[in-house]
Amino acid sequence: MASGGSLHTGTLLSYATESYKEDFSVMFKTGLTAEAAVEAIGLSTDSAMVDAYWPPEWQVEHNIFHFPVVCQPIVAAYNLGPDALPNNQTLTLSVGVLADIWSGAIVSWNDSAIAQLNPNITLPAQPIVLVFANDRRGSISDSFASALAHFNPAFAMSVYTTNDSFASRWSQFGTIGARSYVVDPIEQQLGHVLHANASSCTWMTYGQQMLVWTQLNEQATRTIEEQGYMPLPLLYKRLVMDSFGLLSCNGKQVFSTKVVIGKGNDFKIGPMWASAYPFDSNFQMTLYSEVNGTHALYELASVSYDMIDHQEASQVRKRDSSDQLSLPIVAFAIGAAYSLPEVLNRGSLLLNLATLADIYLGTVDTWDHAAIRDLNPELASLLPNKNITVVLSTSMPSVTSILIQTLSSASQAFRDSMVRTHGERVHRVGELTPCGTWRQVDASFPVERTGRVLWADDVAAALDENAYTLGVWPQLPIVERRYIGFADLINARGERVSASAESVASAVKDYRDQPFTSVLINGSAPLWLALGLMALNSRDR
Secondary structure (H helix, E strand, C coil): CEEEECHHHHHHHHHHCCCCCCCCCCEEEECCHHHHHHHHHCCCCCEEEECCCCCHHHHHHCCEEECCCEECCCCCCCCCCCCCCHHHCCCCCCHHHHHHHHHCCCCECCCHHHHHHCCCCCCCCCECCCCCCCCCCCCHHHHHHHHHHHHCHHHHHHHHHHCCCCCCCHHHHCCCCCCCCCCCHHHCCCEEEEECCCCCCHHHHHHHHHHHHHHHCHHHHHHHHHCCCEECCHHHHHHHHHHHCCCEECCEECCCCEEEEEEEECCCHHHHHHHHCCCCCCEEEEEEEECCHHHHHHHHHCCCCCEEEEECCCHHHHHHCCCEEEEEEEEEEEEEEEECHHHCCCCCCEECHHHHHHHHHCCCCECCCHHHHHHCCCCHHHCCCCECEEEEECCCHHHHHHHHHHHHHHCHHHHHHCCCCCCCCCEEEEEECCCCCEEEEEECCHHHHHCCEEEECCHHHHHHHCCCEEEEEEHHHHHCCCCCEECEEECCCCCEECCCHHHHHHHHHHCCCCCCCCEEECCCCCCCCEEEEEEEEEECC
């Protein structure tokens, strides 16, 4: 692909496409953005990279399509000398003062308007020397001038009537009409110009696939951030992808690829599936991870995403969103994870539900407590006299619900202690009623009143960073970390069981006659005690 224009976004495009495909390369010529746009219109190049938004009427007239790539802040940089700003002080300027500087109303650094904004800075009595890119439409200078014009009408008149370096100079484009002075913030002042009327449509289809890749590929997005840019908001990306279906070349639809965007809990199952799925010309999929998967369900309703991997949707949500489909796709173990350096690589710690309940009650308070020593005679001499700090989740009410249901089924003391009180930090969780339905309740654990707790969105990360901690969390984020363990448990038969594919499968089989169950606890088979179901949630568009 041959392109030209902005040094900033052009360099970024070259970086981002280095890992795209072996048979694809970008030949980029750095230059003025306005000239690059003219070359793209004249078919001398395939595209132009610009730093500002071009008016819709101009796009229509020249059969041009804008594709936003990244966002970036435009700032005013200054150099007052090495001794002008001691103690790392930063100069403060208002938009009005900036407009007066660029229009020539303020010509020296010690002007009273600048001094009023910086009372604690001694400003030099030196002239202000302006440095800017002498470019026109589609440049950073043009965007900067448009912003100042929007906030300062006097500046707008001075710039757009003198035809100086900030003027649009539309006469060079012939029939192009006058533009507005207002910068549209939704467009983020960035665009990618694509010519859609060439004799061959092959490059159009191929180029759009590449541009979709720059927006959805994780490595490409990381490259954007490393270069100091900000990726476009996902909802905006969604709108851009959908708009591709409206483009045509020689009377035919150019882009027929199905683009699916998903999001869900940071268990890496969804992202692994998405990355392994073929990224071909007919179907492209990407999935974003989030520690707090609950937020993703609301973003599904806002049409930001096509699908969400999360817990199965509640009956209330299914009732309120009749077009939402919730399909269980994978079961996973939930158990007690711990950070205990003394027993690292010495085998898994063993706990039973009664002891785990006592830890959350606050009565089993140290790692060398008799209840833990008796369960682990081979590790008893290694267990330290250290307080057990419990890590509580702030992001996954489904896991907290499973924890409460599991411990309540095994400990009468725990069940009696789970009273709902006012004035305490509480967990909003689901509770199974006697008639078999779920209701939302507030719950707090007695251990919280001891002060031996940490709150975290990502329980696995908190365990990894804090020794002598314990938390209940899904297995996958735990086993991927080197310095924390996942405890074995004693099941309803009194047998020691480890979280594995076999024990999880056994639990799923035990509950095969309960298709609407999403919390699986304390089955009778030699199975893992607590499971969660990850469901694929989608909506009709």
